[in-house]
Amino acid sequence: MSALAILARARDAGVNIAVDGDDLLLTAPAQPPAAIVDLLAQHKHELIALLRPCSDDWMTEDWQAYFDERAGIIEYDGGVSRPEAEVRALDACIAEWLRRNPVRGSSERCLRCGGATRSDDTLLVFRGDSAGAWLHVQCWLAWSSHRNAEARSALAAMGLGSQGNS
Ligand SMILES: [Zn+2]
Numbered sequence: 278m279s280a281l282a283i284l285a286r287a288r289d290a291g292v293n294i295a296v297d298g299d300d301l302l303l304t305a306p307a308q309p310p311a312a313i314v315d316l317l318a319q320h321k322h323e324l325i326a327l328l329r330p331c332s333d334d335w336m337t338e339d340w341q342a343y344f345d346e347r348a349g350i351i352e353y354d355g356g357v358s359r360p361e362a363e364v365r366a367l368d369a370c371i372a373e374w375l376r377r378n379p380v381r382g383s384s385e386r387c388l389r390c391g392g393a394t395r396s397d398d399t400l401l402v403f404r405g406d407s408a409g410a411w412l413h414v415q416c417w418l419a420w421s422s423h424r425n426a427e428a429r430s431a432l433a434a435m436g437l438g439s440q441g442n443s
Contacts, residue, residue: 278316278320279423279426280320280323280324280326280327280423281327283316283317283320283324284324284327284328286313286316287309287313287316287317290305290309290310290313291305291306291307291309292304292305292309292313292317293305294317294324294328295328296325296328299325300321300325301317301321301324301325301328303317318391319390319391320391321391322380322381322382322383322386322388323380323388323389323423326378326380326427327427335377337435337436340370340374340432340435340437341435341436341437343369343370343373344363344366344367344369344370344437345366347365347366347369347370348362348363348365348366349362351365351366367429367432367437367438370428370432370437370438371425371428371429371432374428374431374432375424375425375428378428378431379410380410380424381410382410382411382412383411384400384402384411385411386400386411387400387411387412387413387416388410388411388412388416388420389412389413389416389417389419389420389423390413390416392413395413398413398414398415399413400412400413401413401414401417
């Protein structure tokens with residue numbers, strides 16, 4: 278289940294979630310269902326990353342400028358069409374967004390499933406997109422595509438990518 282889906286579930290259950298430093302702050306009118314609390318605990322790091330105000334200091338204008346600059350370079354230097362250049366420029370923005378919005382986990386728990394090292398799958402730290410994302414090898418692919426989707430939607434919200442360039 279993605280962090281977004283968990284958030285939606287928690288909100289449906291009346292649980293309000295905020296970030297307080299490195300912790301989630303839960304408020305609810307009544308005792309929330311244990312299943313929800315467990316989910317939130319398991320996915321704490323992802324939820325914090327999702328909810329924390331963007332720690333990167335680039336504003337929408339900076340992202341748009343970066344995107345335009347990349348697209349221009351790729352279009353002219355790479356000799357590709359503008360639409361193709363924009364697709365590649367978006368990929369560059371995604372990589373930059375991931376670099377600027379790292380998720381730091383702990384070596385105790387897998388960022389995706391919340392589990393510890395298993396005998397058949399030890400936790401490894403992946404530095405491809407994060408400063409220290411500890412994950413099971415088997416969890417990495419799903420985590421990575423989730424992070425990608427997160428970057429894509431953050432950029433789309435700023436007018437970059439499919440939803441913004443109509
Ligand atoms: Zn895992």
